[in-house]
Amino acid sequence: MSVQDTADERLLRAVVDLLAQKAVATPAEIAERIAITDAASPAQGARMVARAWVDPEYRALLLADGTRAAEAMGIPMRGAPPLGVLENTPELHHLVVCTLCSCYPRAVLGYPPFWYKSAGYRARAVRDPRGVLADFGTVLPEDVRVRVVDSTADFRWMVLPLRPAGTEDWDEARLASIVREGDMIGVTLVSP
Amino acid sequence: MMLTPGQRVRVRDDWPETRGPCHIRTPHYVRGRHGVVVRYLGDFANPEDLAFARPAALLPLYHVRFDPHAIWREPHAGDEVLIELFGHWLEEET
Structure with missing residues (x-):
């Protein structure tokens, strides 16, 4: 386990994986939304x-x-x-x-x-x-x-x-x- | 029932939070108060159902103007408060 692999990051990965599995949002869509939010x-x-x-x-x-x-x-x-x-x-x-x-x-x-x-x-x-x-x-x-x-x-x-x-x-x-x-x-x- | 600009309205003097869990977008300070419809903003899903993941009907949303002096007795004459309110919170007045 790297020092960066925190509980928060594992939780985030799990949520992102679940959203993809359940066809709610793809990782690409999430990345796009993060980019839009950061640019605002x-x-x-x-x-x-x-x-x-x-x-x-x-x-x-x-x-x-x-x-x-x-x-x-x-x-x-x-x-x-x-x-x-x-x-x-x-x-x-x-x-x-x-x-x-x-x-x-x-x-x-x-x-x-x-x-x-x-x-x-x-x-x-x-x-x-x-x-x-x-x-x-x-x-x-x-x-x-x-x-x-x-x-x-x-x-x-x-x-x-x-x-x-x-x-x-x-x-x-x-x-x-x-x-x-x-x-x-x-x-x-x-x-x- | 569609309200037109200039229509005088009274906000329902209702306090759903005293009856149980709820989500309402009508500020407490205008309940039971008198205002004037400025314009219709469109139809939007009822947040009172949306918040609990229930099927939510589309309801008309209005911009309604209030005289703050009538609410708090202290502001500057001529100032106003403009609020988005859903139609089911508004009673027509003559």
């Missing part, structure tokens, strides 16, 4: 946001059907829950939370940040969204409405943030480089 990161969502900022047709597709918009950027969405995209405007700011568990648009943002799953964020985001935003250093003008989106069921939600002033002559790649995961959850605003 906020950089994927950021590319979608930047494209929407420069391409009005893509923006319309993104807001109408987030899943198709992700696929149009080459992001695999097969087997992922449907993706909805929430458009921030100068009058309306979106904040996403899952009060029941930790639903998150993993296909386009990757693993959620640790605080997204915390009881504190989940309880406070829905009741005191402006207090949560302030904790992240985000202060909205008084006349901006906040819409908290509690992700309770089958959709996953991503925010399309506002494009910051001063980026008018930036290209798509440079725009994508400034979009962070918090901007697409709605706890922060994009800053150049």
